Amino acid sequence: MQYALLFYAEPGLAESLSAEDLADAQAEYAELVEDGRFRDCARLLPPESATSVRRSGGRTLLTDGPFADTEEVLGGVCLVEAADLDEALDLAARAPLLRLGGTVEIRPVVRS
Amino acid sequence: MLASLVGFLGDFDRAEEAAQEAFTVAAERWSAADVPANPGAWLVATARRRALDRIRRERALAGKVHLLLPEATVAVDDFDDLIESGRFDADGTASIRDERLELLFTCCHPALAPEARAALTLRALGGLATADIARALLVPEETVRRRLTRAKAKIRATAIPFAVPGAHRLSERLDAVLSVIHLIYNEGCRGRVDLGAEALRLGRVLTGLLPREPEAHGLLALMTLHRARFPDADADADAGDGAGAGAGDGDGHGGGAELVLLQDQDRSLWDRQGIAAGRAVLDGAVALGGPVQHGPYVLQAAIAALQTRERVDWPQVARLYGRLAALTGSPVVQLNRAAAIARAGAPHTALRLIGSLDLDGCLYLHSTRGELLRRLGHTARARAAYGRALDLATTAPERRFLARRLEEL
Numbered sequence: 008m009q010y011a012l013l014f015y016a017e018p019g020l021a022e023s024l025s026a027e028d029l030a031d032a033q034a035e036y037a038e039l040v041e042d043g044r045f046r047d048c049a050r051l052l053p054p055e056s057a058t059s060v061r062r063s064g065g066r067t068l069l070t071d072g073p074f075a076d077t078e079e080v081l082g083g084v085c086l087v088e089a090a091d092l093d094e095a096l097d098l099a100a101r102a103p104l105l106r107l108g109g110t111v112e113i114r115p116v117v118r119s
Numbered sequence: 120m121l122a123s124l125v126g127f128l129g130d131f132d133r134a135e136e137a138a139q140e141a142f143t144v145a146a147e148r149w150s151a152a153d154v155p156a157n158p159g160a161w162l163v164a165t166a167r168r169r170a171l172d173r174i175r176r177e178r179a180l181a182g183k184v185h186l187l188l189p190e191a192t193v194a195v196d197d198f199d200d201l202i203e204s205g206r207f208d209a210d211g212t213a214s215i216r217d218e219r220l221e222l223l224f225t226c227c228h229p230a231l232a233p234e235a236r237a238a239l240t241l242r243a244l245g246g247l248a249t250a251d252i253a254r255a256l257l258v259p260e261e262t263v264r265r266r267l268t269r270a271k272a273k274i275r276a277t278a279i280p281f282a283v284p285g286a287h288r289l290s291e292r293l294d295a296v297l298s299v300i301h302l303i304y305n306e307g308c309r310g311r312v313d314l315g316a317e318a319l320r321l322g323r324v325l326t327g328l329l330p331r332e333p334e335a336h337g338l339l340a341l342m343t344l345h346r347a348r349f350p351d352a353d354a355d356a357d358a359g360d361g362a363g364a365g366a367g368d369g370d371g372h373g374g375g376a377e378l379v380l381l382q383d384q385d386r387s388l389w390d391r392q393g394i395a396a397g398r399a400v401l402d403g404a405v406a407l408g409g410p411v412q413h414g415p416y417v418l419q420a421a422i423a424a425l426q427t428r429e430r431v432d433w434p435q436v437a438r439l440y441g442r443l444a445a446l447t448g449s450p451v452v453q454l455n456r457a458a459a460i461a462r463a464g465a466p467h468t469a470l471r472l473i474g475s476l477d478l479d480g481c482l483y484l485h486s487t488r489g490e491l492l493r494r495l496g497h498t499a500r501a502r503a504a505y506g507r508a509l510d511l512a513t514t515a516p517e518r519r520f521l522a523r524r525l526e527e528l
Binding site: 008090091092093096113115 | 278280
């Protein structure tokens with residue numbers, strides 16, 4: 008079964024880390040991605056870079072900024088392969104983000 | 120039976136449906152003279168067969184494989200053989216695994232909403248009807264139905280496993296199971312449907328299935344001892360001030376301090392046999408734990424056991440509350456510890472400890488403080504503390520008791 012891990016953190020978390028801590032975290036993520044169960048992973052640029060698109064009355068409207076204005080922001084996404092929720096939880100628990108105060112949301116991916 | 124079916128079918132609704140059908144078939148076929156030698160096994164086998172028939176029909180219709188586990192067909196053929204060949208009574212029970220433990224871990228999975236876990240456990244392992252659960256938890260039936268539906272949907276959608284957790288997370292998951300059973304027990308103390316008995320039954324099931332876990336025995340001992348001391352856990356029982364005994368509050372449920380003062384309790388009402396049974400379970404838990412540090416349920420049971428003694432060893436009760444507080448970090452436990460320290464003859468130390476607690480919204484903090492100040496002769500301050508407690512009281516017995524205390528000052 009496939010699950011999406013959504014990585015949420017306070018804005019500016021990566022920038023607030025020392026060069027050393029950041030390098031450690033990046034090395035840990037690189038290790039995770041080598042685990043076959045981690046499929047596609049993507050780290051996102053900060054929400055200031057976001058553009059939101061919606062359609063209203065046949066017109067496409069663009070807004071500068073993220074769709075949801077929340078305390079914590081989506082900073083990355085991973086798709087993982089796991090037998091059940093407990094295995095997915097094990098994988099999520101390995102994310103360095105948790106140690107740094109962030110939250111990982113786990114959502115099953117719809118099977119086509 | 121339901122546990123075995125959920126394990127087999129991997130789906131709550133299907134399992135419930137199949138069980139229902141099996142009972143219907145049984146009602147039609149069994150006569151007084153003609154009950155199978157092993158009715159339980161017969162029911163499970165029949166329910167499995169019915170469920171698989173249904174799945175096959177649905178599969179034929181949809182033309183898709185969704186739910187059927189690969190090994191299921193094999194298993195059911197075995198059962199058919201067993202039934203046909205009449206070897207059922209010999210092999211029946213052995214073939215059907217007891218999967219209540221798996222079911223318990225699924226129902227108490229921390230990914231489910233806390234309020235859904237208790238309802239699901241009562242439904243799946245206690246066999247309680249939705250209406251009974253609603254009455255027991257004091258919520259509308261519709262709410263329980265919604266919680267159950269949502270929880271079952273989440274189990275299915277997110278593939279919450281039907282399994283005993285691996286060693287690396289067993290202790291954390293066991294804690295979740297224990298706290299659900301304890302919650303069910305505490306809800307039972309509020310009256311209505313007898314959830315206390317149900318929680319005790321679940322506690323016995325759990326200790327039977329996990330005989331080596333000290334905390335499972337600790338919880339069973341705690342509930343057994345508590346029930347022996349409050350045989351009719353009467354909702355209208357007179358309110359106390361919490362300066363006496365207090366059941367610790369390991370996981371944040373309940374008010375922490377008890378309504379009846381230990382010294383005012385009529386010991387002749389205690390269930391002596393129940394107390395002896397609870398102590399025996401506690402001894403077993405302590406022996407299992409060995410020299411390692413005892414967990415919160417064993418500590419709470421030990422405190423409850425001490426309080427059933429003819430002469431209560433309050434310094435020891437206070438020490439155990441201290442260890443419990445260190446484990447749980449709960450200020451309510453600290454409040455109980457303070458009460459025990461006072462009973463041990465050190466009211467000033469107790470008052471200082473109470474003064475350091477961040478529990479301003481807690482009725483028992485103020486009533487305990489009031490009682491200690493009264494005994495030390497600080498009448499005006501005692502009156503203020505009791506007044507604050509009265510402001511916080513929400514039930515009639517609490518208000519009656521506190522008003523009487525104030526008058527006596």
